[in-house]
Amino acid sequence: MSTRTVIRGGLVITASDEVHADVLIEDGRVAALAVPGTQEWGADRVIDATGKYVIPGGVDAHTHMELPFGGTFASDTFETGTRAAAWGGTTTIVDFAVQSVGHSLREGLDAWHAKAEGNCAIDYGFHMIVSDVNQDTLKEMDLLVEEGVTSFKQFMAYPGVFYSDDGQILRAMQRSAENGGLIMMHAENGIAIDVLVEQALARGETDPRYHGEVRKALLEAEATHRAIRLAQVAGAPLYVVHVSAMEAVAELARARDEGLNVFGETCPQYLFLSTDNLAEPGFEGAKYVCSTPLRPREHQAQLWKGLRTNDLQVVSTDHCPFCFAGQKELGRGDFSKIPNGMPGVENRMDLLHQAVVEGHISRRRWIEIACATPARMFGMYPKKGTIAPGSDADIVIYDPGAEQVMSAETHHMNVDYSAYEGKRTTGRVETVLSRGEVVINEREYTGRAGHGTYTPRSTCQYLT
Numbered sequence: 450m451s452t453r454t455v456i457r458g459g460l461v462i463t464a465s466d467e468v469h470a471d472v473l474i475e476d477g478r479v480a481a482l483a484v485p486g487t488q489e490w491g492a493d494r495v496i497d498a499t500g501k502y503v504i505p506g507g508v509d510a511h512t513h514m515e516l517p518f519g520g521t522f523a524s525d526t527f528e529t530g531t532r533a534a535a536w537g538g539t540t541t542i543v544d545f546a547v548q549s550v551g552h553s554l555r556e557g558l559d560a561w562h563a564k565a566e567g568n569c570a571i572d573y574g575f576h577m578i579v580s581d582v583n584q585d586t587l588k589e590m591d592l593l594v595e596e597g598v599t600s601f602k603q604f605m606a607y608p609g610v611f612y613s614d615d616g617q618i619l620r621a622m623q624r625s626a627e628n629g630g631l632i633m634m635h636a637e638n639g640i641a642i643d644v645l646v647e648q649a650l651a652r653g654e655t656d657p658r659y660h661g662e663v664r665k666a667l668l669e670a671e672a673t674h675r676a677i678r679l680a681q682v683a684g685a686p687l688y689v690v691h692v693s694a695m696e697a698v699a700e701l702a703r704a705r706d707e708g709l710n711v712f713g714e715t716c717p718q719y720l721f722l723s724t725d726n727l728a729e730p731g732f733e734g735a736k737y738v739c740s741t742p743l744r745p746r747e748h749q750a751q752l753w754k755g756l757r758t759n760d761l762q763v764v765s766t767d768h769c770p771f772c773f774a775g776q777k778e779l780g781r782g783d784f785s786k787i788p789n790g791m792p793g794v795e796n797r798m799d800l801l802h803q804a805v806v807e808g809h810i811s812r813r814r815w816i817e818i819a820c821a822t823p824a825r826m827f828g829m830y831p832k833k834g835t836i837a838p839g840s841d842a843d844i845v846i847y848d849p850g851a852e853q854v855m856s857a858e859t860h861h862m863n864v865d866y867s868a869y870e871g872k873r874t875t876g877r878v879e880t881v882l883s884r885g886e887v888v889i890n891e892r893e894y895t896g897r898a899g900h901g902t903y904t905p906r907s908t909c910q911y912l913t
């Protein structure tokens with residue numbers, strides 16, 4: 450039986466337009482938009498969005514639910530993490546399946562499917578972390594692209610764990626140039642960083658703030674430069690993940706000015722937090738340990754600028770939560786043992802709306818960097834990332850005037866602290882639809898584990 454929902458009277462904001470419109474949803478998809486009050490669509494459900502924004506559900510292209518890291522696991526499961534994402538107005542995540550060294554890509558992907566299937570509140574897709582480039586893996590990359598896993602993360606950091614050397618990176622890039630895959634790069638010179646870690650610990654520098662000091666901006670910029678030139682040699686596009694250093698933004702800007710298909714992602718933590726947080730008293734700084742690390746405040750202005758000039762195209766969360774108690778504490782007395790990662794999947798849409806309120810970006814750019822471009826970049830547009838006839842009805846009714854205070858007391862992520870504890874923001878998610886089903890109804894969770902379905906993706910739709 451066909452179900453029809455109408456969202457009336459809101460300001461529909463997409464990456465390209467802002468228009469007052471009524472939205473008709475039929476069988477999980479957007480069926481039509483019309484000038485408010487001009488269409489008498491019969492509907493099973495009418496949602497009044499007067500005075501509210503009607504925006505596409507967020508697309509968070511960088512999450513790590515249940516990631517094994519540093520002897521523990523990211524504390525959000527696919528169930529808890531996707532529910533929290535829905536609370537925060539995100540309706541699609543792309544998580545990272547992991548190939549372990551000595552195992553195939555297929556084994557890693559199957560394992561991640563098993564973790565996610567039947568558990569997600571919202572739709573999800575997978576990138577593949579390639580930790581072991583060899584002839585077999587390279588062949589497997591072709592198969593994965595064909596079945597909708599069209600992006601591959603490689604690490605220039607974490608020697609002995611996820612690390613690839615330049616030869617392995619070049620080979621994977623050459624392969625992706627042929628099969629249409631997109632290489633996502635964790636760009637930090639991990640070999641050099643490990644030397645600095647060893648030297649810092651030998652000097653007795655064990656506090657969390659030293660995590661930021663050894664992972665130098667110049668070593669992010671150097672790796673970014675190297676990744677860009679390797680991609681250029683391979684004739685492949687490149688997407689650099691979690692960019693935090695202004696010197697790395699400069700490398701991306703230069704490559705883009707040269708006309709290369711090089712893209713950059715940053716994350717809310719780099720836009721709103723800094724080394725001041727890493728230096729909080731006692732062991733508090735452990736809450737902010739992630740890689741690339743938080744940088745001194747002056748980097749933030751350059752990240753915002755990069756987002757305005759499109760030298761950075763996407764804001765994702767790199768959501769990788771570890772509880773302070775029992776997990777971050779693994780690194781007391783040795784910062785290099787603090788599991789790397791921060792929570793944020795629930796906060797991204799609100800923090801970026803706060804950036805609109807503060808004048809860093811426009812409303813349409815908010816939707817572009819948080820919804821439309823990640824959907825395009827990772828082959829899901831216009832199914833995801835916009836509100837247009839035929840699109841999935843992944844829609845958020847957003848109250849731009851509501852005030853809130855971020856806190857671990859009230860958030861829904863399975864982690865015992867908020868990186869933004871006490872932060873006041875303007876704007877709040879009211880109601881969320883995922884493929885036409887209301888999963889958050891006026892700030893009440895009405896979704897269910899298993900509603901979210903796996904989304905195979907096409908190749909990158911953002912190439913010039």
Ligand SMILES: NC(=O)NCCC(=O)O
Binds near residue numbers: 513769
């Ligand atoms: N970013 C981070 O600190 N942890 C997650 C793994 C990664 O993205 O490198």
Ligand SMILES: [Zn+2]
Binds near residue numbers: 691741
């Ligand atoms: Zn990374």
Ligand SMILES: [Zn+2]
Binds near residue numbers: 513
């Ligand atoms: Zn990550």
